[in-house]
Amino acid sequence: MANIKPSLAKGTRDFSPLEMEKRNHIFNTLKTVFKKFGYNEIQTPSFENLSTLTGKYGEEGDKLIFKILNSGDYLAKAPAELLESSSANKLIPHISEKALRYDLTVPFARYVVMHQHALTLPFKRFQIQPVWRADRPQRGRYREFYQCDVDVVGSPSLLNEAEFILIYNEALAALGLTDFTIKINNRKILTGIAEVLGKPELIVDMTVAIDKLDKIGLDGVNKELLERGFSEEDLETLRPIILLAGSNLQKLDSLKQVLASSTTGLAGIQEIEEVFAYIEAFGASSLLDKIVEVDITLARGLNYYTGCIFEVKTNEVAMGSIGGGGRYDDLTGMFGLKDLTGVGVSFGADRIYDVLEELSLFPSSSAASTQVLLINFDKALESYTLRLLADLRKVGIAAELYPAAVKLKKQMSYADDKKIPYVLLIGDEEVNSGELSLKNMLTGEQRKLGISALQELLQNKD
Amino acid sequence: MANIKPSLAKGTRDFSPLEMEKRNHIFNTLKTVFKKFGYNEIQTPSFENLSTLTGKYGEEGDKLIFKILNSGDYLAKAPAELLESSSANKLIPHISEKALRYDLTVPFARYVVMHQHALTLPFKRFQIQPVWRADRPQRGRYREFYQCDVDVVGSPSLLNEAEFILIYNEALAALGLTDFTIKINNRKILTGIAEVLGKPELIVDMTVAIDKLDKIGLDGVNKELLERGFSEEDLETLRPIILLAGSNLQKLDSLKQVLASSTTGLAGIQEIEEVFAYIEAFGASSLLDKIVEVDITLARGLNYYTGCIFEVKTNEVAMGSIGGGGRYDDLTGMFGLKDLTGVGVSFGADRIYDVLEELSLFPSSSAASTQVLLINFDKALESYTLRLLADLRKVGIAAELYPAAVKLKKQMSYADDKKIPYVLLIGDEEVNSGELSLKNMLTGEQRKLGISALQELLQNKD
Numbered sequence: 001m002a003n004i005k006p007s008l009a010k011g012t013r014d015f016s017p018l019e020m021e022k023r024n025h026i027f028n029t030l031k032t033v034f035k036k037f038g039y040n041e042i043q044t045p046s047f048e049n050l051s052t053l054t055g056k057y058g059e060e061g062d063k064l065i066f067k068i069l070n071s072g073d074y075l076a077k078a079p080a081e082l083l084e085s086s087s088a089n090k091l092i093p094h095i096s097e098k099a100l101r102y103d104l105t106v107p108f109a110r111y112v113v114m115h116q117h118a119l120t121l122p123f124k125r126f127q128i129q130p131v132w133r134a135d136r137p138q139r140g141r142y143r144e145f146y147q148c149d150v151d152v153v154g155s156p157s158l159l160n161e162a163e164f165i166l167i168y169n170e171a172l173a174a175l176g177l178t179d180f181t182i183k184i185n186n187r188k189i190l191t192g193i194a195e196v197l198g199k200p201e202l203i204v205d206m207t208v209a210i211d212k213l214d215k216i217g218l219d220g221v222n223k224e225l226l227e228r229g230f231s232e233e234d235l236e237t238l239r240p241i242i243l244l245a246g247s248n249l250q251k252l253d254s255l256k257q258v259l260a261s262s263t264t265g266l267a268g269i270q271e272i273e274e275v276f277a278y279i280e281a282f283g284a285s286s287l288l289d290k291i292v293e294v295d296i297t298l299a300r301g302l303n304y305y306t307g308c309i310f311e312v313k314t315n316e317v318a319m320g321s322i323g324g325g326g327r328y329d330d331l332t333g334m335f336g337l338k339d340l341t342g343v344g345v346s347f348g349a350d351r352i353y354d355v356l357e358e359l360s361l362f363p364s365s366s367a368a369s370t371q372v373l374l375i376n377f378d379k380a381l382e383s384y385t386l387r388l389l390a391d392l393r394k395v396g397i398a399a400e401l402y403p404a405a406v407k408l409k410k411q412m413s414y415a416d417d418k419k420i421p422y423v424l425l426i427g428d429e430e431v432n433s434g435e436l437s438l439k440n441m442l443t444g445e446q447r448k449l450g451i452s453a454l455q456e457l458l459q460n461k462d
Numbered sequence: 463m464a465n466i467k468p469s470l471a472k473g474t475r476d477f478s479p480l481e482m483e484k485r486n487h488i489f490n491t492l493k494t495v496f497k498k499f500g501y502n503e504i505q506t507p508s509f510e511n512l513s514t515l516t517g518k519y520g521e522e523g524d525k526l527i528f529k530i531l532n533s534g535d536y537l538a539k540a541p542a543e544l545l546e547s548s549s550a551n552k553l554i555p556h557i558s559e560k561a562l563r564y565d566l567t568v569p570f571a572r573y574v575v576m577h578q579h580a581l582t583l584p585f586k587r588f589q590i591q592p593v594w595r596a597d598r599p600q601r602g603r604y605r606e607f608y609q610c611d612v613d614v615v616g617s618p619s620l621l622n623e624a625e626f627i628l629i630y631n632e633a634l635a636a637l638g639l640t641d642f643t644i645k646i647n648n649r650k651i652l653t654g655i656a657e658v659l660g661k662p663e664l665i666v667d668m669t670v671a672i673d674k675l676d677k678i679g680l681d682g683v684n685k686e687l688l689e690r691g692f693s694e695e696d697l698e699t700l701r702p703i704i705l706l707a708g709s710n711l712q713k714l715d716s717l718k719q720v721l722a723s724s725t726t727g728l729a730g731i732q733e734i735e736e737v738f739a740y741i742e743a744f745g746a747s748s749l750l751d752k753i754v755e756v757d758i759t760l761a762r763g764l765n766y767y768t769g770c771i772f773e774v775k776t777n778e779v780a781m782g783s784i785g786g787g788g789r790y791d792d793l794t795g796m797f798g799l800k801d802l803t804g805v806g807v808s809f810g811a812d813r814i815y816d817v818l819e820e821l822s823l824f825p826s827s828s829a830a831s832t833q834v835l836l837i838n839f840d841k842a843l844e845s846y847t848l849r850l851l852a853d854l855r856k857v858g859i860a861a862e863l864y865p866a867a868v869k870l871k872k873q874m875s876y877a878d879d880k881k882i883p884y885v886l887l888i889g890d891e892e893v894n895s896g897e898l899s900l901k902n903m904l905t906g907e908q909r910k911l912g913i914s915a916l917q918e919l920l921q922n923k924d
């Protein structure tokens with residue numbers, strides 16, 4: 001076999017034990033919250049038929065889908081003229097019929113359509129799985145990364161939207177974040193604004209421009225709006241909307257005046273008000289003062305969402321959004337099942353990881369799985385030590401014996417590296433007295449205690 | 463967008479909530495046991511450089527590796543003559559540089575070599591991730607399936623082998639299996655037998671033949687041995703070995719006599735004896751009588767293993783092996799890091815799933831994540847109900863309100879389908895009295911109780 005110096009594929013990562021513990025801390029926290037709100041887990045395959053994915057993510061998205069080469073003689077069905085002319089793009093469907101999952105939404109839509117007769121609606125599911133994109137890797141952008149999606153299909157009730165706000169709040173608080181903002185907008189409000197301006201056909205241009213307010217400021221937005229076909233008069237009308245300020249209620253009141261002539265726009269405002277009413281009924285009105293923020297410049301995924309739109313950002317660290325979502329009234333239409341409404345949100349696990357790391361919010365016990373290392377002094381003592389090891393494990397304590405009687409220093413540094421909190425030193429004296437020497441690796445403190453006291457201490461530690 | 467009737471890619475599966483609960487039950491049980499024995503989790507990327515995987519699984523294996531098409535103009539570097547001659551195999555390295563993980567062992571070896579300077583040896587890791595093989599799908603064989611591997615590198619101690627027996631025993635028992643056999647053999651015993659016969663070069667032929675004893679019987683094995691170059695005299699010598707019977711100790715004693723002239727063979731026997739001594743020191747000698755079985759016809763992965771070899775089968779259901787593994791003295795040699803010993807075992811999660819299903823061993827609560835459904839009678843009652851819902855969740859109870867005031871029958875069947883064990887009926891009477899009506903969906907029993915009694919009941923249920 002060739003002697004290759006191995007490397008990772010570009011844009012991918014290994015996760016070592018410490019990273020896995022931290023990642024699992026995030027995933028488990030999310031799962032616990034999702035389940036508490038009645039969501040059940042599903043998983044879909046890593047690869048789908050290429051035809052299931054193609055055309056769902058726009059032309060740019062299609063390019064970023066990883067295609068899997070057919071197995072066997074994959075060129076057998078390839079037209080000779082495409083090979084001879086090196087027509088890479090046209091050749092793809094002839095040599096590849098499968099592709100890696102690009103997101104969790106399209107596979108979920110496929111799942112709902114295929115299982116529609118077995119599903120009880122509303123169907124509430126969460127899904128935490130990797131997705132793959134042939135993006136150019138850069139800091140914080142990987143070719144393999146996890147998405148954490150939670151969606152409900154078949155329920156038009158705005159109770160769902162309200163619960164997503166609660167889910168965001170509870171999950172992020174459980175992860176230790178204390179200052180974050182959940183932005184809310186509604187596609188119908190954006191439609192209403194374009195209507196009031198008399199330019200409904202320019203809604204996409206309008207939202208693309210005002211979405212950039214944070215980055216390019218009002219002058220930049222105005223310049224872009226003019227370029228995209230709006231008039232100076234439109235800018236006058238838009239200014240108070242773009243610069244909307246005050247409490248959420250004040251913002252909604254101002255919007256009602258501006259959108260008085262648009263039924264659609266008023267419907268969008270009313271949807272947000274209903275979501276807020278649900279939050280109040282849940283006894284969580286403090287969220288509306290502190291965490292939830294009406295932001296009509298929020299326009300993510302406009303081609304997709306039809307009702308409420310969400311985006312979440314932390315205010316403790318400079319970081320893009322750590323979550324987002326919204327309602328899409330035709331989730332499954334792409335697969336021929338019409339009029340099935342869906343609403344859902346997503347958590348950006350990789351970004352949340354970076355935020356928690358920067359704020360040192362991972363629990364310190366994250367690193368430890370083994371709670372106690374039994375030092376191996378002597379082959380002759382092994383039988384005593386092994387019996388003790390078995391007894392510790394019997395009561396659920398994660399324990400291990402260093403597998404060779406090497407120098408103490410080496411065994412101690414094994415415990416250190418593995419972040420094992422306790423070490424048990426068992427010599428002849430200990431075997432005779434039954435009193436074991438336990439060293440706390442964090443404090444360095446060493447004490448003697450009997451087996452039952454030891455078990456109790458380690459179990460409480462857990 | 464085209465109106466496609468969606469389907470799954472061949473050989474792949476969706477996992478619906480009930481299946482996910484059952485799968486997670488298996489994975490969580492394994493993880494708990496692995497951690498108790500001091501193993502930490504790692505994950506490696508789903509795809510590796512093609513060169514990392516090629517040549518590690520034999521010629522047949524290479525064909526079963528899923529290759530990923532390069533992105534962009536993947537034909538740009540493809541030699542014209544290979545395109546024109548449709549040389550599919552030779553073209554692969556020019557158009558694909560990445561491939562999906564085929565097993566967890568080669569990526570783990572790659573991981574160990576790349577992280578060697580950061581790893582403290584012995585390094586004990588477990589890994590539970592999907593792998594992909596371009597096999598022809600059939601009943602029980604999928605193109606995407608999970609492997610659950612637990613390995614230690616850098617420790618020659620046979621304590622590890624002994625602990626793998628404990629791990630198998632504890633994990634399978636925790637899953638509810640009561641009758642299974644952990645077979646053990648040692649590559650050195652097989653080498654010794656071939657030496658005693660004076661035909662060390664025929665060891666592979668020999669083991670391939672005797673490995674088939676279960677299927678083709680002694681006559682079949684003998685016929686094959688003759689075809690493969692053994693003499694009638696060899697068969698005489700082999701017969702008592704192949705038909706080895708009695709207790710494990712009797713088998714080892716017989717082997718010692720047959721292998722008296724082979725140092726390697728005796729070393730293999732001694733290794734098994736040392737493993738057994740460890741098991742006894744753990745206070746688990748009953749395993750040696752009932753569950754562990756010396757089986758010298760066991761030869762899986764011969765080209766690979768250098769010491770002990772394991773295979774596990776259940777005796778309750780007709781099913782192939784549900785686990786196996788062994789020691790390999792040169793795990794990382796393929797990547798240029800020599801003399802690093804490894805030993806590990808694997809659990810076949812998909813087969814274990816089928817076994818537990820057939821024996822009805824999944825916990826009945828598997829299906830439930832939501833513990834109580836609050837029936838939605840009336841928009842007017844929502845504010846009371848939502849407050850109650852918030853209170854239930856506050857104490858950790860998974861609860862949901864049906865998101866619309868539809869017919870009771872529909873809401874009850876939602877609870878039924880989702881296997882929610884309790885339903886709360888809240889009407890005007892309940893709001894006024896504060897006594898809630900709780901229906902047990904399993905027994906049909908309905909009772910009245912206050913909020914704190916309700917919380918207590920549902921928390922204990924958990």
